[in-house]
Amino acid sequence: MVHGELWTVKELFTLPNEYIYWSIQIVMYPFMTGLVAGAFVLSSLYHVFGVQKLKEMARFALVFSFALLFAAPMPIVLHLQFPFRGIEIFMTPHFTSAIAAFGIVFFTYGAIVASELWFLYRAHFVAVSLKLREKQDKTIVEWVRYLIFCSLTLGVYDVSEEALHRDEKAIKFLASLGIPVACFLHGYAGFIFGSVKANALWMTPLMPVIFIMSAIVSGIALCMLTYIVTMEIRKFFAKRKKAAYAGYQSKEQLQSAEISVIQMTAKYLLTFLVAAISLEILDLIFRGYTALKSWDVLRSVIYERDFKAIFIMQYGIGNLVPLILFLLPGLTIRRAVLGVTLVLFGVFMMRWNVVIGGQAFSLTFAGFMHYHMPIVPHDWETFKEGLAGALSIFVMPFGLFYVISQIFPVFDYKEAH
Amino acid sequence: MITRRDFFKKTAMGIAGAAIPLAALEIVDPKKLFAEIAAETTSVRWAFLVDTYKCVGCGLCVKACKLENEVPYDANVSRTWVERYVLTKKGKLYADSPKATRDGFTDAKIDQGADGLKDISSEGIEKAYFVPKLCNQCENPPCVQVCPVGATYQAPDGVVMVDRTWCIGCGYCIMGCPYGVRFFHPVYHTAEKCNFCYHRITKGLKTACVQACPFGARQIGNIKDPNDPVTQTIRTQRVAVLKSEYGTKPQVYYIGLDEEVR
Numbered sequence: 001m002v003h004g005e006l007w008t009v010k011e012l013f014t015l016p017n018e019y020i021y022w023s024i025q026i027v028m029y030p031f032m033t034g035l036v037a038g039a040f041v042l043s044s045l046y047h048v049f050g051v052q053k054l055k056e057m058a059r060f061a062l063v064f065s066f067a068l069l070f071a072a073p074m075p076i077v078l079h080l081q082f083p084f085r086g087i088e089i090f091m092t093p094h095f096t097s098a099i100a101a102f103g104i105v106f107f108t109y110g111a112i113v114a115s116e117l118w119f120l121y122r123a124h125f126v127a128v129s130l131k132l133r134e135k136q137d138k139t140i141v142e143w144v145r146y147l148i149f150c151s152l153t154l155g156v157y158d159v160s161e162e163a164l165h166r167d168e169k170a171i172k173f174l175a176s177l178g179i180p181v182a183c184f185l186h187g188y189a190g191f192i193f194g195s196v197k198a199n200a201l202w203m204t205p206l207m208p209v210i211f212i213m214s215a216i217v218s219g220i221a222l223c224m225l226t227y228i229v230t231m232e233i234r235k236f237f238a239k240r241k242k243a244a245y246a247g248y249q250s251k252e253q254l255q256s257a258e259i260s261v262i263q264m265t266a267k268y269l270l271t272f273l274v275a276a277i278s279l280e281i282l283d284l285i286f287r288g289y290t291a292l293k294s295w296d297v298l299r300s301v302i303y304e305r306d307f308k309a310i311f312i313m314q315y316g317i318g319n320l321v322p323l324i325l326f327l328l329p330g331l332t333i334r335r336a337v338l339g340v341t342l343v344l345f346g347v348f349m350m351r352w353n354v355v356i357g358g359q360a361f362s363l364t365f366a367g368f369m370h371y372h373m374p375i376v377p378h379d380w381e382t383f384k385e386g387l388a389g390a391l392s393i394f395v396m397p398f399g400l401f402y403v404i405s406q407i408f409p410v411f412d413y414k415e416a417h
Numbered sequence: 418m419i420t421r422r423d424f425f426k427k428t429a430m431g432i433a434g435a436a437i438p439l440a441a442l443e444i445v446d447p448k449k450l451f452a453e454i455a456a457e458t459t460s461v462r463w464a465f466l467v468d469t470y471k472c473v474g475c476g477l478c479v480k481a482c483k484l485e486n487e488v489p490y491d492a493n494v495s496r497t498w499v500e501r502y503v504l505t506k507k508g509k510l511y512a513d514s515p516k517a518t519r520d521g522f523t524d525a526k527i528d529q530g531a532d533g534l535k536d537i538s539s540e541g542i543e544k545a546y547f548v549p550k551l552c553n554q555c556e557n558p559p560c561v562q563v564c565p566v567g568a569t570y571q572a573p574d575g576v577v578m579v580d581r582t583w584c585i586g587c588g589y590c591i592m593g594c595p596y597g598v599r600f601f602h603p604v605y606h607t608a609e610k611c612n613f614c615y616h617r618i619t620k621g622l623k624t625a626c627v628q629a630c631p632f633g634a635r636q637i638g639n640i641k642d643p644n645d646p647v648t649q650t651i652r653t654q655r656v657a658v659l660k661s662e663y664g665t666k667p668q669v670y671y672i673g674l675d676e677e678v679r
Contacts, residue, residue, distance in 0.1 A: 002494050003601040010530035013679075015550075015597035016498045016517035021588040081586020081606040085566075088585055094567035099589055102565070197559060197663055198595035363597045364679035366512065367530065 014367035025079035037186040038219010039065035047175035053264040067401035078384040098192045116174040125152045186215040200294030201358040213276035218347035221340040231258045297365040318346015461574040464640035465669040471634035474547040476521030481629030494600040496611035497551040552598040552611035553667030560590035
C-alpha cells in the first residue's frame with residue numbers, strides 16, 4: 001500500500017498521487033518545539049526582565065524546557081521513512097531548505113540551555129560533590145553520584161561571592177541570548193509551513209509569528225500544569241511526613257507559594273494568548289477579504305468541513321473558554337488547571353488545523369481529503385503515525401523531566417518562599 | 418617565555434595558515450568544477466510538449482510508464498497520468514483520473530472518490546477533453562529547494578531527479594510540488610517522480626510515454642536546439658504552461674490548454 005493511502009479518504013477531483021503525507025507526527029512536531037520555546041521564554045522572564053515573583057517558576061521552566069528539548073525532534077524521527085538517515089540533515093544540510101537549519105538552530109539552542117543550566121546549578125554541583133568527597137565508606141550509588149557531580153562541576157570549585165555574582169551575569173546573558181534563539185527555533189518551524197508556496201492554507205508570512213505566539217502560550221500552560229502537579233505531590237508528602245522531615249515546608253506554606261506563582265504566570269499566559277488569537281483572526285480575515293483564487297476551497301474547508309475542529313474545538317474550547325476562566329477574578333488552582341489544560345488542547349488543535357487542514361483540500365482546488373488517524377496500531381507504521389506514537393511522544397518529556405530533575409533539583413527547600 | 422599576546426597572535430596565525438590550504442582544496446574540487454563547466458556548456462535542455470487535442474485518454478502512456486519505471490502496477494500512484502475534464506451546459510465542472518488512468522477511461526461516469534461515480538448525460542455536456550500530466554521539470558523547482566539533505570537535484574539539462582540512497586523520506590518535496598507529481602515509492606519508500614525516463618533520453622531514445630502514445634499527443638525535445646520540432650512548435654504556436662503563478666517556470670508545454678485545467 002502506498003504511504004498515506006491507509007488514512008486518507010479522497011473526495012471529488014483529487015490528483016492520483018495526493019494523500020495526507022504529513023500526519024499526526026507532523027502535528028506533534030510544532031506542538032513539542034512550541035512547548036520547548038515557550039518554557040524557555042517563561043524562564044527568561046525572571047532572568048532577563050527580573051520578574052521576581054517568577055523566581056521559582058523560572059528554574060522549573062528551564063529544567064522542563066531542557067527535558068522537552070530531547071523530545072522535540074522525536075516526532076520527525078518517527079515520521080521519516082528512513083529514520084536512520086535523519087542524521088544527514090546535520091551531516092549534509094541543503095541550506096535552501098528550511099528543515100536544513102534544524103541542526104544549527106537546535107544545537108545552538110541546546111547549548112544555550114545547557115550552559116544556562118550549568119551556571120544556575122554550578123554551586124549545587126560543587127556542594128554535592130564536596131559533601132560526597134568527604135564522606136567515608138561510600139556505597140556504589142554514592143560513588144556513581146559522586147562521579148557524575150564531580151564531572152558536572154567541570155573542575156571549577158570556586159563558589160565565592162564574586163564567582164557566584166559572575167555566574168548570575170552569565171545566566172542573564174545566556175537567557176537574553178536564548179529568547180531570540182528560542183523564538184527562531186519555533187519561528188522557523190512556522191517558516192517550514194509558511195514558505196510552502198504550493199499550499200494555499202500554509203503560505204503566509206504571518207505563519208512564523210503565529211507559531212511563536214502560540215508556542216509561548218502552550219509552553220507557559222504546560223509549565224503551569226506541571227508545576228501544579230508537582231506542587232500537589234509535594235503537598236501530599238508534606239502532609240504525610242510533616243513530623244519526620246523538618247526540612248520540608250508545611251502544606252500551608254506550599255499552598256500560598258503555589259497560588260501566588262500561578263496567578264502571576266497566568267497574567268503572562270493571558271497576554272500571549274490574546275496576541276496569538278489576534279494574529280490568527282487577522283490571518284483569517286485577510287484571506288477572506290483578499291479572496292484569492294484559493295479562497296473558494298479554503299472557505300469550504302474552514303467554514304464547512306473543518307468548522308467543528310477550528311471554531312468549536314480550537315477557538316471555542318481551546319481559546320475563548322480559558323480566556324474567560326483566566327479573566328474572572330480570584331483565580332483558584334482548580335480553575336487554573338482547567339484553564340491551562342484547555343489552552344494546551346487549543347494549541348494542539350491549532351497545530352492540527354494547520355497541518356491536517358492544510359492537506360484537507362486538493363491541489364486542484366476541486367477535491368478534498370479526509371484524515372482518519374489510526375487509533376489501534378496493527379503494524380509499525382500505524383503505531384508510529386497513529387495515536388499510540390503521538391501519545392508516546394507526549395509522555396516522553398515527563399519521564400525525561402523526572403530523570404533530569406534528579407541532577408537539577410527544581411525545588412530548593414532552604415530558599416523558602 | 419611566550420607572552421599571552423604572542424600566544425594569541427601565533428595561534429591566530431596558525432589557524433589562518435591551516436585554513437588556507439583547506440580553502441584552496443575547496444576551490445579546485447574537480448567534481449564541482451566539472452558540474453559547473455557542464456552546466457555552462459551543455460547544449461541540451463529537455464522540454465516536453467503535450468497536444469491536448471490529440472489525447473483520447475487511452476492510458477497507454479501511463480501503463481508504459483509504470484512498466485518502464487517499475488512503479489508497482491496496482492499501487493494507486495503514478496509518475497504520469499491523464500485527467501478528464503467535463504464541463505456541463507449548466508456550467509459545472511467535473512474531472513477525474515481513475516487509477517491514474519492506467520487502464521484508460523473505460524467508463525463514461527466520472528469518478529468522484531468517496532462520493533462515488535457521477536453519471537452525466539451526453540446531452541448535458543458542453544465540452545470535454547483529456548489532459549496528460551507529468552513532472553514539469555521546472556526551471557525553478559520548489560522540490561529541489563525544499564529538500565533538506567540535497568537528495569533531489571537538477572541535472573544541467575534541466576531534469577530533476579531523486580537519489581534513492583540519500584532521500585530521508587520527510588515528504589517536504591511532495592508538499593512543495595504545486596503539481597502533485599511526487600509520491601513515496603511503495604517499494605523503495607523514497608520520494609519518487611517522473612524524470613522524463615532519463616535512462617532512455619540520455620541514450621537517444623524517447624520516453625516510454627512518448628513511445629507508447631499512438632496519437633502523438635506527447636513529444637519530448639531539446640529546447641536549446643532551434644531545429645528540434647518540439648522547439649519549433651513551442652516557439653511558433655500558442656502554447657501554455659500549468660500554474661505559472663507559482664514562479665516555477667515549468668517546461669512542459671501544452672497546446673490547447675483550457676482555463677479550467679488545474
